[in-house]
Amino acid sequence: MNNIPPIDLTRQHKIISQEVEAQVTEILRSGRYIGGAAVTDFEQNFAEYVGAQYGIGCNSGTDSLYMALRALDIGEGDEVITTSFTFIATSEVIVRVGAKPIFVDLEAHGFNFDLQQVAAAITERTKAIIVVHLFGQPVNMSDLMAMAKKHNLYVIEDCAQATGAAWQGKKVGNIGDVGCFSFFPTKNLGGCGDGGTVTTNNDAIASKVKLLREHGLVRETGAKVTYRHDLTGLNSRLDSIQAAILDIKLRYLDSWNEQRRVAAENYHKLLENISDITLPQEVSGGFSVWNQYTIRVQDRDQDRVIIRDLLRSKLQQQGVIAMVYYPLPLHLQPVYQDLGYKLGMLPMTEKAAREVLSLPMFPGITFTEQQQVAYALKDCLVDL
Numbered sequence: 001m002n003n004i005p006p007i008d009l010t011r012q013h014k015i016i017s018q019e020v021e022a023q024v025t026e027i028l029r030s031g032r033y034i035g036g037a038a039v040t041d042f043e044q045n046f047a048e049y050v051g052a053q054y055g056i057g058c059n060s061g062t063d064s065l066y067m068a069l070r071a072l073d074i075g076e077g078d079e080v081i082t083t084s085f086t087f088i089a090t091s092e093v094i095v096r097v098g099a100k101p102i103f104v105d106l107e108a109h110g111f112n113f114d115l116q117q118v119a120a121a122i123t124e125r126t127k128a129i130i131v132v133h134l135f136g137q138p139v140n141m142s143d144l145m146a147m148a149k150k151h152n153l154y155v156i157e158d159c160a161q162a163t164g165a166a167w168q169g170k171k172v173g174n175i176g177d178v179g180c181f182s183f184f185p186t187k188n189l190g191g192c193g194d195g196g197t198v199t200t201n202n203d204a205i206a207s208k209v210k211l212l213r214e215h216g217l218v219r220e221t222g223a224k225v226t227y228r229h230d231l232t233g234l235n236s237r238l239d240s241i242q243a244a245i246l247d248i249k250l251r252y253l254d255s256w257n258e259q260r261r262v263a264a265e266n267y268h269k270l271l272e273n274i275s276d277i278t279l280p281q282e283v284s285g286g287f288s289v290w291n292q293y294t295i296r297v298q299d300r301d302q303d304r305v306i307i308r309d310l311l312r313s314k315l316q317q318q319g320v321i322a323m324v325y326y327p328l329p330l331h332l333q334p335v336y337q338d339l340g341y342k343l344g345m346l347p348m349t350e351k352a353a354r355e356v357l358s359l360p361m362f363p364g365i366t367f368t369e370q371q372q373v374a375y376a377l378k379d380c381l382v383d384l
């Protein structure tokens with residue numbers, strides 16, 4: 001039997017290889033590799049997809065978050081509340097602008113932050129909340145936006161793992177003040193390299209992000225380069241080739257997300273009623289795009305071996321490659337030692353870090369493969 005990988009991008013590429021190769025060849029022959037219609041077309045199509053007025057392409061999801069914070073003038077002396085259970089880019093950018101990340105704990109069920117904990121963490125220094133729609137599952141944005149409004153806080157949505165997800169029919173990235181997207185290859189809309197986009201309905205934020213992504217350079221109408229710089233920015237453009245590829249993939253995104261939703265349904269059925277494991281659930285009001293299908297493997301002993309790790313290596317022996325996102329929460333990362341967090345401070349997050357296991361999940365995974373995953377999982381659990 002073949003190994004079942006956590007993600008297989010070659011299947012996706014096969015479907016679109018002719019279109020992609022034709023587009024890339026055209027750009028290569030055109031001699032225009034930065035900017036141009038490929039970028040502006042994609043930006044417009046992506047903004048339309050999300051439902052936002054502006055889509056501003058950039059180099060990565062990380063840069064999209066960084067520029068969002070800069071555009072909102074967040075910096076020294078400010079606090080930004082976010083989850084500890086996410087990829088480090090989310091908090092890295094808070095530190096990079098000179099602000100302080102305030103990590104809050106997870107909700108009891110699911111992998112997004114607990115809104116009561118967010119409310120409790122608000123101080124007079126709090127400027128913004130970065131909400132992460134982790135694993136493709138949207139946060140309850142109705143409650144979050146109400147809270148943010150009450151306290152006059154900005155909301156930045158980290159949609160890196162949730163392109164196409166929605167809360168009560170409205171797409172993520174179009175609910176808060178700014179939406180930040182990553183096109184890293186393993187995301188729901190993944191390019192053939194790095195890329196990202198900022199979405200917003202706010203004119204001032206959009207103008208500032210456009211300045212920031214290109215060295216603070218002021219462009220006159222007609223895109224004429226002036227060599228006048230109004231801000232300290234960065235070089236964070238989305239490449240033309242990348243934009244062209246993403247524009248093709250964007251047309252397939254809904255069907256690929258639908259395939260993920262079907263695969264999640266399959267796992268729900270194949271894995272129901274197994275003791276010691278808990279399955280992920282779609283929350284009511286949320287439309288998940290299942291960037292990951294993450295189960296919990298019940299932890300039995302705080303100090304000894306992590307049962308999840310045993311299960312993971314047994315699965316690997318049977319050819320099923322499962323992943324752990326994330327084994328060490330951000331509040332316990334060596335880089336944040338100075339912030340003063342200790343083990344035990346965010347118990348739900350720490351528990352999740354010991355229990356999570358992400359099963360193979362990608363558009364094009366076959367039912368037979370999912371059956372094989374389920375079979376291996378049951379088999380491995382017997383003598384754990």
Ligand SMILES: *Cc1c(COP(=O)(O)O)cnc(C)c1O
Nearest residue numbers: 060061062087089160182183184
């Ligand atoms: C991937 C990811 C990022 C960073 O995106 P890059 O494009 O890799 O810079 C940020 N936040 C989350 C939650 C992510 O998963």
